[in-house]
Amino acid sequence: MISATTIDQIFEATRVEEVIGDFVNLKKAGSNFKGLSPFSDERSPSFMVSPVKQIWKDFSTGKGGTAVSFLMEHEHFTYPEAIKYLAKKYNIEVEETEQSNEQKEQANERESLYLVSEFANTYFKKILHKTDQGKSIGLSYFKERGFTQETIEKFDLGYSLDEWQAFTDKALKQGYNIDFLQKTGLTIVKEDKRFDRFKGRVMFPIKSMSGRVLGFGGRILTNDKKAAKYVNSPESDIYHKSNVLYGIYHAKQGIAKEDNCYLVEGYTDVIQFHQAGVKNVVSSSGTALTSEQIRLINRLTKNITVLFDGDAAGMRASLRGIDLILEQGMNVKVCTFPEGEDPDSFAKQNTLEELTLYLNENAKDFIQFKASILFEETKNDPIKKAETVRDIVNSISKIPDRIKKEIYIQECARIMDISEEVLFSTLAQINKKEFQEQNKQLKKDQKAFEVVKHQEPVKKVDVQYVLERKIIEVLLLYGNKVEDFEDLVLKENDKGELVLEPVIHQAKVYEKIFLDLQDDEMEFSNAQFKTLYYSIIDALNQNPDFELKSFINTVDNQMSNEITAILMEDERYTLDDWKRMNIFPKEKIQSIAQLVSETILSLRCFLIDQKVKEFQQETLQSKNDVNRTILEEVKDYSGLKMLLSRKLNRVL
The missing domain is CATH 3.90.580.10 (Zinc finger, CHC2-type domain)
Incomplete structure (x- = not known):
């Protein structure tokens, strides 16, 4: 606790x-x-x-x-x-008691998978550093790769004993459930037998962006031809390999700072780069690059540099991933290493200055790279060259930005020695085909929509909901502020007419709202707003130093989400960057007191309208002698609304 x-x-x-x-x-x-x-x-x-x-x-x-x-x-x-x-x-110490076996059992399934994965991570690290087998096999391997002790600890590298169920036995002894060991893939269950999936492998924990262990990659160190060199955790509720990038936890700040992300293929590539001083590097962990992984990078930067080793076949296979990156509207560069070198070996043999210089000088724009690779293979074959050109133009067609498209077409024409007109014509054909496909899908969607749209009645604006929401917003933003309020007192003038006479008094915003609503016996119609209203009034009343930040942290998730929706609604226009187009939106508020008064008066007017409608219904259902009384009430309410509307500068 x-x-x-x-x-x-x-x-x-x-x-x-x-x-x-x-x-x-x-x-x-x-x-x-x-x-x-x-x-x-x-x-x-x-x-x-x-x-x-x-x-x-x-x-x-x-x-x-x-x-x-x-x-x-x-x-x-x-x-x-x-x-x-x-x-x-934020380097704040937290005192926490150890979880009991009973508490572990009570945790929900997803959380249990995280707990099991964290335990496994701790276990594999301990085996690597504290056992003879771990030190002689696992630690020796990492040292041979050139990893320092600091790097090994930073990436939480570990070792799984070369025994059939050493890890499983230890986990069960510590109170972890076999079901969760199986669901994370750490333990393989076949009939009555249990095996450690990562038996005899060095371990690479795969972490989320926040540092939670989602799964593992394990490399075998023996020459067993029947066993896969690398084994990854299977898919689970917490590990989806298409959504994860190895090293993203350690790279995220570097990516945002450098405004670029280096994309490599393996675990050791990431670690070696990081150790050399290049922090903004991640890996797709041996799987084909996916749209979800690209979106993960897209949150941090628009720029990706894909790093390839000298293997031409591997490069051609990886070129497909470039189109996916282009579709996301991102900028792609490609850098290859000398023949026989890969990111791991090159980073190991060069200083940070040499590595950085090489990357800067050899990173080519994707179009230059793709054209040079494919052109070399097809320069003596006109048919293959034509296919290559179409392949490159097809990649360009994926780019959402029209200006970039045109620049790339010009660059492709220069490299491939072909006219821009032909390339633009080819691009138009590709776009037309894609448009036709999209149009077919759109028509299908429209047909489905036609069936639904007639069933959907037009939603009317709920005026009371809007006004109650505005009251909550004002309380949250300005509840503790002291303002001069102009109250309207109903009096008779010399002619015997009812008029609203202004009276100025000073009060806190929340006090003014509370007293006005109480005087008129106005209740919130929305249950959530009602709960929120009394919670805010209570917090403001008890705490003179009320802070919005502290208050939000005391409410549940549903209430917190509602508060956020209320407070951020007026910030939406800043997303459109109107100022860039020389449009300057009017500030939301000029006077807090005016905003409070107008909101309360508007709510009063609305409730008067509701009351008049009730009287109209009563009139239709009642006898003639009652109608006179009701009509008098309607007349009084209508007169009051007229006065309030004048105050609001509205025409009735």
């Missing part, structure tokens, strides 16, 4: 823009930051972070909240895990 004092200390130190900045490439947008949503596939930013309010909002999915809720949503942390992550980030 984490103490309340520790939690308060963590909340005080946490900056939402710093936490989210580790996962998403954020750019300044006025007083806020914006970036691509980490929860959806998008090319235009709809993700907003407010340093002032210490909250975030993803307009593409509707999600939002605090730094803690972001970690829970993005990394699937439990609340305590999110708190511990922040404590580690």
Whole structure:
């Protein structure tokens, strides 16, 4: 159990823009930051972070909240895990008791998979450093690869004993469930027998962007031809290989800082680069590059440099991944190493200065690289050359930006010695074919939509909902501020007419709202707003130093999400960067007192309308003698609405 004092200390130190900045490439947008949503596939930013309010909002999915809720949503942390992550980030000590076997059993399945994976990581590290077999085989291998002790510890490298069920027996003895050992793939269960999947292998833990262990890669060190050289954890609820990049946890800050990501093939390539001083490097872990992995990089940078060794066959196979990168609207460069070298060996043999210089001088734009590779193979064969040109133009067609397309067509024409007209014509043919395919799909979707759209009634604006929401927003943003309010007192003038006479008095915003709603006996119709309203009033009443950041951290996830949605709604326009187009939106508020008064008056007018409608229904259902009384009530309410509307400068 984490103490309340520790939690308060963590909340005080946490900056939402710093936490989210580790996962998403954020750019300044006025007083806020914006970036691509980490929860959806998008090319235009709809993700907003407010340093002032210490909250975030993803307009593409509707999600939002605090730094803690972001970690829970993005990394699937439990609340305590999110708190511990922040404590580690901000160097705050957390006192915590060891989990009992009973507590482990009570944890949900997904969390149990994480617990098992963390235990395995600790176990494999201990075997590597504390056992004779680990030191003589595993540690010796890593040292031969040139890894320092610091690097071995940094990447949590380990070793699995060359015994059939050493790890499984230890895990079961520690109280871990065999079902979760099997689901993570650490243990293979066949009938009544159990085996360690990674028996006799050096271990590379695969981590999420936040550092959670998702799975493992294991390399065998014997010359057993029947056994695979590398074995990865199988797919599970926490490990989806197409969504994971090896090294992203250690590389994320380097990628954002350098605004570039180096993409390599293997675990040791990543580690060797990192040890040499090039931190912004990740690996697809021996699998074909996927769109999900590219989107992971896209959150941090728009620039990818793909690094290949001298193997021509491997390069051709990897060229397919370049098209996927281009489709995401990213900039791609390619760098190859001298024949017989790969990123691992080259980084090992060169200093940081030499390595950096080589990468800068030899990184080619993808079009130059692809053309030079394919052109060499086809220069004496006109048919193959034509196929190569079409292949390159097909890659260019994947680029969303039209200006980039044109520049690449010009570059391709120069390299391949062919006219731009022919290339543009080929590009048009490819685009036309793609357009026709998309059009077919669109027509199918439209037919499906035609069936649905007639069933969907047009939604009317719920005025009371909007006004109640605005009251919550005002309380959250300005509840503790002291303002001069102009109250309207209903009085008779010399002619006997009812008029609203202004009276100025000073009060806190929350006091003004509370008293006005109480005087008119106005209740919130929305249950969630009602709960939120009384929670805010109570917090403001009890704490003179009320802080929005602290309050959000005290409510549950559902309430936190609702608060974020309310507070960030007016920030949406900053995503469109209107100022770049010389459009300057009017500031949201000129006077807090005016905003409060107008919102309360508008709610009063709305409720008067509702009351009049009720009277109309009663009139239709009642006898004539009652109608006179009702009509008098309607007349009084209509007169009051007329006065309120004048105050609001509205024409009835």
